[in-house]
Amino acid sequence: MAEYPPFAVTVDLVVLTVRADQLCVLLVRRGIEPYRGAWALPGGFVGIDEDLPAAATRELAEETGLAEPAGHLEQLGTYGHPRRDPRGRVVTVAWLALLPDQANPVAGTDAASADWLPLSQLSPGQLAFDHDRVLADGVERARAKLEYTPLAAAFCPPEFTVAQLRGVYETVWGTRLDPRNFHRKVTGTPGFVAPVGRATEGDRGRPAQLFRRGPAPLLHPPMLRPDQTGQTGS
Amino acid sequence: MAEYPPFAVTVDLVVLTVRADQLCVLLVRRGIEPYRGAWALPGGFVGIDEDLPAAATRELAEETGLAEPAGHLEQLGTYGHPRRDPRGRVVTVAWLALLPDQANPVAGTDAASADWLPLSQLSPGQLAFDHDRVLADGVERARAKLEYTPLAAAFCPPEFTVAQLRGVYETVWGTRLDPRNFHRKVTGTPGFVAPVGRATEGDRGRPAQLFRRGPAPLLHPPMLRPDQTGQTGS
DNA sequence: AGCCATTATCGTCATGGCGACGACAAAGGG
DNA sequence: CCCTTTGTCGTCGCCATGACGATAATGGCT
Known part of the structure; x- marks a missing residue:
C-alpha cells in the first residue's frame, strides 16, 4: 500500500442543539495554526485502527462530555479538496449530531475552548477550513430530515x-x-x-x-413545511 | 503531517441503470488479489492532488466511456472499517450514479472486465470487500430519491x-x-x-x-410509493 | 377496409390529509 | 373571582390522491 498516495483522515462534527429558541452549533476556537483563533467545527484525526463511527462518537464524547445517550448521530458527507488544509492532504468525514439542550459544560478536553453559537450570529467565511460549507450542509440536512423523520x-x-x-x-x-x-x-x-x-x-x-x-423511523405522511415562498403581501 | 496515521483513499461507484425492465448495476470482475475473480464495484485510488468529485467523475468516465453528459452523480457515503481491505487501511468514498441505458460498450480500460448485472441476480456476500453494503445503501438511496426528486x-x-x-x-x-x-x-x-x-x-x-x-430540484408534493405492506403470495 | 389489440390521455368520484379557525379545558396570577 | 395563558378537541372547505370509466390514436391482422 505504500505505493499509493498517503492521506490524513479526520472526522468533523456538526453538533446542533436548540436552546433559547435558537438553533445553535458547537464550535471550538482553534489554538494552533492554521486558522489560529478562528472558530471551527470540533473534530480530530482518525486512529489507524479506529472505525469511522467510533472516531465520530469518541470526538463527540470528548467535546460534549456525553456518550450520546440521547440524540442522534449520522454521517453527513466527506470533504477532501486538495487544498482545504494548508498542512497537507486531509480528507474529513463530517458527521451530523442532534442533541437536546443539556447545558453541556463543554469542558475543553483539548486546550481549545468550546461553546454553543447561535447560527444567526454566524456570518459566511467566519469558520476555519471549509467548515462554512460543512455546517451549511449539516443545517440543510437537519431541516430536511425534520420533514420526513x-x-x-x-x-x-x-x-x-x-x-x-x-x-x-x-x-x-x-x-x-x-x-x-x-x-x-x-x-x-x-x-x-x-x-x-x-x-x-x-x-x-x-x-x-x-x-x-415513538418507534417509527420515518414519518408517513411527512410533516409539511409551510409555504416558504416569501411574498409577505398575500 | 507525517506524524498522523497514513490512509489510502479510494472512490467506489454504484452505477445504476434500468434496462429490459431490470434495475442493473455496473460491476467489474477483479483481476488481482484480494477477492480475485469476484465481482466488485468499479473504483480506484484518489490522486494526491485530485478532488473527490473529480476522482469519481474520472472513474465513471473510465468505466463507462462517457463523461456523465446525462444522468446524475452524487456522493453516497464513506466506508472505512479498519479491516475492510486486507492490504491496509483504506477509506473509500462511495458515489451513486444514475444513468440512462445507453448500451455502454463498457470497454475495460483496466484489465478487468465490466458488465451490467441485474440486481435480482445478485445474492448477499457475492461482492468483494464491503461492497454488498455499499450497493445496498446506494439502491436504498435511489429508491428514496425517486419519491421526492x-x-x-x-x-x-x-x-x-x-x-x-x-x-x-x-x-x-x-x-x-x-x-x-x-x-x-x-x-x-x-x-x-x-x-x-x-x-x-x-x-x-x-x-x-x-x-x-424539468427545472424543479424537488418534487412538491412527493411521488408516493404504493403501500408496500402487501404480503405477496411468496 | 374493417376489426381489434394496444397504448395514451382525459374525466369523474369518493376519501383523507391539511390549513384556517372556533371552542373548551385546566392551570396560575392579580 | 376574573383574566390571562397554554393545551386539546372539533368543524369546515380545499386539494391531492386512489380507483376506476371513457375516449383518442396508432399498428396488426384478416
Missing part, C-alpha cells in the same frame, strides 16, 4: 410535550406552526410519539401531556 | 415519454403504478417534466408526447 425529538429531552416539539420545528425551520394542527398531526401519526401518561406541572397555563419518541 | 428522469434518455418514466418507477420500486394517475401527477407537478412538443412514432398504440427533465 421523527428526528425533531432528538433535540428534546427523553420526555417532552407537544409544544416543546413544535418549538423545535419552529426554531429549526424559522417558521410558525399552528398549535392545533401540529398537535393533531403529531398525535395522529402512528409511531411518531408515545404518550407517557403523566403531565407537566408548575408551568404557566394548562398542564401538557408528556411523550417519548 | 425528479431524478427518475436520470434513468431516461434526454427525451422520454410518460410511460418510460413510469417504467423507471415500476422497475426501481418493484411495484405497479396506475398509468392515468401517474400521468396526471407527472404532468401536473410544476417543473417535473417539460413538454417537447413532438410525439413518438412507429411504436405500438397511440403516439405519446415527448418530455424533457
